[in-house]
Amino acid sequence: MPTPDAESGLARLINLTINEAPAQLPDSAPLLPALRDRLGLTGAKVGCGEGACGACTVLVDGEPVRSCQRTAGSVAGRAITTIEGLAGSGTGPAGRRHGTPGAEDGLHPVQRAFAEEYAAQCGYCTPGMVLATVAMLAGDPEPAAGPSDRAIDAALAGQICRCGSYPRIRRAVHRAAFPVGVRAAAGDGLPANTDAGGAGPEAPCDGPDADRWGPPLPGGPQYRPQRPWDLTPAADRDWFGVLGDGLVVAADPPPPDPAVFTTATTGWLHLRADGLVTGFTGKVDVGQDNRTALRLLIAEEMGVPLARVRLAMGDTDLCPFDRGTFGSRSMPDAGAVLRATAAYARTALPVAAGERRVAFVTGEPELADPAKWRLAGQPHQPPGSTAAVTGARRFVSDLSAPGMWHGAVLRPPVPGAILRSLDTAALAGRAGVIIVQAADLAGAVAQDQATAAAAVAELATGADWDVPQAPSDDQIAEFLRANPSDGGSGRWGRPFESQTGSAATALESAAVRCEATYTTAYIAPAALETRTAVAVWDSDRRLTVWTGTQTPFPVRAQVADALSVDEADVRIIVPATGGGFGGKHAAGIATEAAILARQAGRPVRVAWSRAEEFTVGTLRPAAVIDVAAGISADGRLSGWSFMNINAGAAGISTPYQVTDQRLAYRPARSPLPQASYRALAATANNFARESMIDELAHMSGADPVGFRLRNLADERLAAVLRAVAEHIGYEPGRDPVPGFGVGIACGLEKDGRVVTAAQVSIGAGRQVKVTGLVTGYECGAIVNPATVTSQIEGATVMALGGAMYEAIRFTGGAVSNAGFSAYRVPRMADVPPVQVILIDRPDLPSAGAGEAPMIAVAPAIGAAIFDATGVRLRSLPLTSDGQLPSNLP
Ligand code: FES
Numbered sequence: 027m028p029t030p031d032a033e034s035g036l037a038r039l040i041n042l043t044i045n046e047a048p049a050q051l052p053d054s055a056p057l058l059p060a061l062r063d064r065l066g067l068t069g070a071k072v073g074c075g076e077g078a079c080g081a082c083t084v085l086v087d088g089e090p091v092r093s094c095q096r097t098a099g100s101v102a103g104r105a106i107t108t109i110e111g112l113a114g115s116g117t118g119p120a121g122r123r124h125g126t127p128g129a130e131d132g133l134h135p136v137q138r139a140f141a142e143e144y145a146a147q148c149g150y151c152t153p154g155m156v157l158a159t160v161a162m163l164a165g166d167p168e169p170a171a172g173p174s175d176r177a178i179d180a181a182l183a184g185q186i187c188r189c190g191s192y193p194r195i196r197r198a199v200h201r202a203a204f205p206v207g208v209r210a211a212a213g214d215g216l217p218a219n220t221d222a223g224g225a226g227p228e229a230p231c232d233g234p235d236a237d238r239w240g241p242p243l244p245g246g247p248q249y250r251p252q253r254p255w256d257l258t259p260a261a262d263r264d265w266f267g268v269l270g271d272g273l274v275v276a277a278d279p280p281p282p283d284p285a286v287f288t289t290a291t292t293g294w295l296h297l298r299a300d301g302l303v304t305g306f307t308g309k310v311d312v313g314q315d316n317r318t319a320l321r322l323l324i325a326e327e328m329g330v331p332l333a334r335v336r337l338a339m340g341d342t343d344l345c346p347f348d349r350g351t352f353g354s355r356s357m358p359d360a361g362a363v364l365r366a367t368a369a370y371a372r373t374a375l376p377v378a379a380g381e382r383r384v385a386f387v388t389g390e391p392e393l394a395d396p397a398k399w400r401l402a403g404q405p406h407q408p409p410g411s412t413a414a415v416t417g418a419r420r421f422v423s424d425l426s427a428p429g430m431w432h433g434a435v436l437r438p439p440v441p442g443a444i445l446r447s448l449d450t451a452a453l454a455g456r457a458g459v460i461i462v463q464a465a466d467l468a469g470a471v472a473q474d475q476a477t478a479a480a481a482v483a484e485l486a487t488g489a490d491w492d493v494p495q496a497p498s499d500d501q502i503a504e505f506l507r508a509n510p511s512d513g514g515s516g517r518w519g520r521p522f523e524s525q526t527g528s529a530a531t532a533l534e535s536a537a538v539r540c541e542a543t544y545t546t547a548y549i550a551p552a553a554l555e556t557r558t559a560v561a562v563w564d565s566d567r568r569l570t571v572w573t574g575t576q577t578p579f580p581v582r583a584q585v586a587d588a589l590s591v592d593e594a595d596v597r598i599i600v601p602a603t604g605g606g607f608g609g610k611h612a613a614g615i616a617t618e619a620a621i622l623a624r625q626a627g628r629p630v631r632v633a634w635s636r637a638e639e640f641t642v643g644t645l646r647p648a649a650v651i652d653v654a655a656g657i658s659a660d661g662r663l664s665g666w667s668f669m670n671i672n673a674g675a676a677g678i679s680t681p682y683q684v685t686d687q688r689l690a691y692r693p694a695r696s697p698l699p700q701a702s703y704r705a706l707a708a709t710a711n712n713f714a715r716e717s718m719i720d721e722l723a724h725m726s727g728a729d730p731v732g733f734r735l736r737n738l739a740d741e742r743l744a745a746v747l748r749a750v751a752e753h754i755g756y757e758p759g760r761d762p763v764p765g766f767g768v769g770i771a772c773g774l775e776k777d778g779r780v781v782t783a784a785q786v787s788i789g790a791g792r793q794v795k796v797t798g799l800v801t802g803y804e805c806g807a808i809v810n811p812a813t814v815t816s817q818i819e820g821a822t823v824m825a826l827g828g829a830m831y832e833a834i835r836f837t838g839g840a841v842s843n844a845g846f847s848a849y850r851v852p853r854m855a856d857v858p859p860v861q862v863i864l865i866d867r868p869d870l871p872s873a874g875a876g877e878a879p880m881i882a883v884a885p886a887i888g889a890a891i892f893d894a895t896g897v898r899l900r901s902l903p904l905t906s907d908g909q910l911p912s913n914l915p
C-alpha cells in the first residue's frame with residue numbers, strides 16, 4: 027500500500043527494488059535526483075537533463091533507461107540496477123558466459139573489461155557506458171559471434187564521452203564479450219602499471235580502488251593549517267600536521283623573473299620512514315592523468331617504486347602556488363620542479379622513524395638521464411580504473427555536506443544584459459526558499475535543486491533587463507571585423523603585430539599567390555560534468571569550496587576578492603572532475619556557491635545546468651583570419667601575411683621558412699562570453715595556416731607533403747611528417763578516387779610537433795564520413811606513453827567535433843542550441859579508428875600532450891574533403907551536421 031512521504035507529508039510513497047533491495051520513493055519524484063540525493067546512489071550522473079547524453083543511465087528490468095527522463099512512479103514494481111549494484115546483479119550475457127559476476131575482484135565482467143582497457147579518462151561517462159554495454163550484450167542476438175563495431179556504435183549512440191575515449195570503449199565492449207580472445211587481439215599492448223620496483227606489501231597508491239590520494243571531503247575529517255602553506259613563510263609552515271613524522275623536502279625559490287612565463291616554481295615532498303612519498307603540486311587532474319606522469323618523475327628521481335609515490339593536487343591550503351593547469355604546462359613546470367625536488371630528496375635520505383626534518387633544495391640537483399629512465403618512458407596506466415567503473419569515484423557533483431542545500435542563480439536573457447530591477451514579492455516568505463540578492467548576483471537556495479531552479483524561474487518573471495544589441499551567428503564575421511577592441515587586461519592580450527622583411531613586397535612579386543579568409547565558429551568545451559561547487563563556511567568564518575576548477579589558486583584570489591575576505595581564509599579543493607578542456611578556469615561557480623552559502627547560513631551546492639554551460643560558460647572564440655601567401659618559382663614560400671581577428675595569437679607563428687612575413691592579432695568585442703579552450707586559438711590559426719599551405723601546394727602543382735617538407739623550418743616537425751606519411755603509405759600524385767580523399771596537416775604548438783592524416787568518404791546526400799585518423803606526435807622525452815597516447819586519442823576525437831559539427835548558434839546574442847540534443851558533439855559512430863604514432867626524443871625536454879594534438883585535425887579533414895571533391899572549405903565547422911554545404915558545386 028502506498029504510504030505518505032515523511033519529508034513532504036503529501037506525496038505518495040511507492041515501493042521499488044533497487045539493486046535487489048527494497049526502497050521507497052515518492053511516486054512523482056524525478057528518478058535521477060531521487061537516486062542521487064535521497065539514496066546516495068551517485069553512480070548515475072547528471073550530464074544534460076534532457077535524455078541526450080546517457081550519463082544517467084540505469085537498468086530497469088535489464089533495459090537501459092535514462093533516469094533523468096523518468097519518475098520513480100514510472101518504474102514502480104520493476105527491478106532497477108545502478109552501477110553500484112551491478113557486480114552482484116548477474117545481469118547480462120557476459121556474466122552468463124564467463125562465470126559469476128562479482129568474482130574474486132568483485133566486478134561484473136563488463137566493469138572488468140572497461141577497467142582492463144582503461145576505457146576512461148575523467149570517468150564521468152563510465153557508469154552509463156558500462157550499464158548500456160551490459161544491456162547491449164544481454165540483447166545480443168548472436169552472442170557466439172559477438173557484437174560488430176556497427177552494433178556497438180548503434181547501441182551506445184546515446185552515450186556521450188566528451189573525453190573522446192570511444193576507441194577504447196569499443197575495445198572494452200569487445201573484451202567484455204570475449205575477454206580472453208580480445209585481450210590478445212585488440213589490446214593496445216600496454217602493460218598495466220608496470221613498475222620495476224614492484225608495489226610491495228603496502229601499495230597505498232595503486233591498489234584497485236585507490237583512485238588517488240583523495241582530497242578531504244565535505245563533512246569528513248580535514249587537516250587545515252592556520253594559513254595556507256603557500257601564503258606562509260616556509261620556516262613557519264606546519265609541514266607535519268597533515269602527514270605526521272618524516273622528512274620534508276621543499277623547492278621554495280624566490281619569485282621568478284616576471285618576464286619568464288611559468289605556472290609553477292615551487293613544490294614539496296613528504297617522505298615517511300616506511301618509504302611512502304607524498305608529492306604536493308598545485309596542478310590538478312581533471313581526467314588527463316598528469317598525475318601518473320608527475321608521480322613517475324618523482325619515483326624515477328628518488329629511485330623508489332611508482333606504487334610508493336602519491337600526489338596531493340589542487341588543495342590551496344596544502345599545495346604550492348600554481349597559476350593553473352593549462353597550456354600543457356604540467357610537464358615543463360610542475361614536472362621540472364618535482365623532478366628537482368625528488369632528486370634533491372634522494373640525497374637527503376634516509377628518513378629515521380620519529381624524525382621531523384625539513385630540507386630545502388639548494389643548487390641544481392643532478393637529474394636522471396631520460397635515456398636511462400627505468401620507470402618513466404614506459405607506459406603506466408592511471409590508477410583508479412576500478413573506482414571509475416564501479417561508481418566509487420566521487421566527482422564534485424557527487425559531494426554533499428551535512429545540512430547542505432542547493433543554489434540556483436538568475437541569468438540574463440543574453441550575455442551582457444544588465445538587471446534594471448527585480449521584483450521578488452511573489453517569493454517573499456515562501457517556505458523552504460531563501461532568496462538571495464547580492465551585488466552581482468540574484469538567486470535562490472532551497473532544499474533540493476529542482477525547488478531552487480523553480481524559484482529562480484519565478485524570479486525571472488519579475489526581472490527587467492537592459493538588453494544589448496547583438497548579432498546572430500550568420501553576422502559574426504562582419505561584426506567582429508567592425509568591432510575591434512583593445513583586448514582589455516585579460517588573458518586575450520593586446521593587439522599584436524610582428525613584421526619581418528616586407529610581406530607586401532614579396533607577395534607582389536610571387537610566382538603563385540593566394541588570398542583567403544578562414545573562419546571558425548564559437549564552440550563549447552562542454553565537459554560532461556557541468557561546473558559545480560560546494561561551499562561551506564566554518565564557524566570561524568573560513569570558507570572551503572570544493573569545485574572542479576583548473577585554476578584553484580587564481581579562483582581562491584577571485585573568490586576572496588568577490589566576498590571581501592582575506593585570501594588566507596579561503597580554501598579551494600579540487601576533487602575528481604568530469605573534464606575541463608580549458609573551460610573550467612573562471613571563479614564564477616565558486617563565487618556563486620560561496621555567496622549563496624554565506625547568505626543562506628548553511629552549506630550550498632551550485633551545479634550549472636547544461637543550458638547554463640552553453641550560455642553562461644565561456645566558449646572558444648570565433649575567429650576571422652585573413653591570409654595572403656605567395657611562393658616563388660622554385661616552390662618556396664616567399665611572402666606570408668596572417669591576421670587573426672578575435673580568437674587570439676596562440677599558434678600564430680609559422681613553422682615554415684619564410685623571410686617576408688607579417689603576423690597580426692586584432693582583438694574584437696565578442697558578443698558571447700569567450701575564454702580559454704583546449705589549445706586556444708591554435709585550433710583556428712593552425713586551421714587557417716595549414717589550409718592555406720594545402721591551397722598553395724595545389725595551386726603550384728606540388729604534392730602537399732613534398733611542399734611542406736620543402737618549406738618546413740623545423741626539422742623535428744619534418745621528421746613527424748615523414749613518419750606519418752610513411753605510416754599511411756602516402757603516394758604523391760596518386761590518381762584521385764571519386765568520393766574518397768586523404769588529407770594531411772602539420773602543427774607546432776607548445777613545443778609539441780603534430781601531424782594528422784585524415785581519410786574521408788563522401789556518401790549519398792553529400793554526407794562526409796571521416797573513416798580514419800592517424801596522428802603522429804613528438805613532445806621531447808615522453809614521460810608516460812600511456813597517458814600521451816590517451817591524450818592524443820581524446821584530443822583527436824574532440825577536434826573531430828570542432829572540425830565537422832560543433833558550432834554555437836545564436837540569434838541576437840541568444841544561444842539557440844544550448845543542449846546536447848541540439849549541439850552535436852562526436853558520438854561513438856562518428857569516430858573512426860584513431861592511430862597514434864609517438865616519436866620519443868629522450869634528448870629533449872618534455873612538453874605536454876593535451877592540446878597540440880588538437881590542432882592538425884581540422885585542416886587535415888578539410889584537405890581530405892578537397893582531395894575527394896575539389897571543394898575547398900574555409901569555415902569551421904566544415905559541414906552542416908555532417909553534410910557538405912548545399913551552396914557548393
Ligand atoms: S541523458 Fe540523462 S543526464 Fe543526460
Ligand code: FES
Binds near residue numbers: 147152190605
Ligand atoms: S571519460 Fe568519458 S566523459 Fe570523461
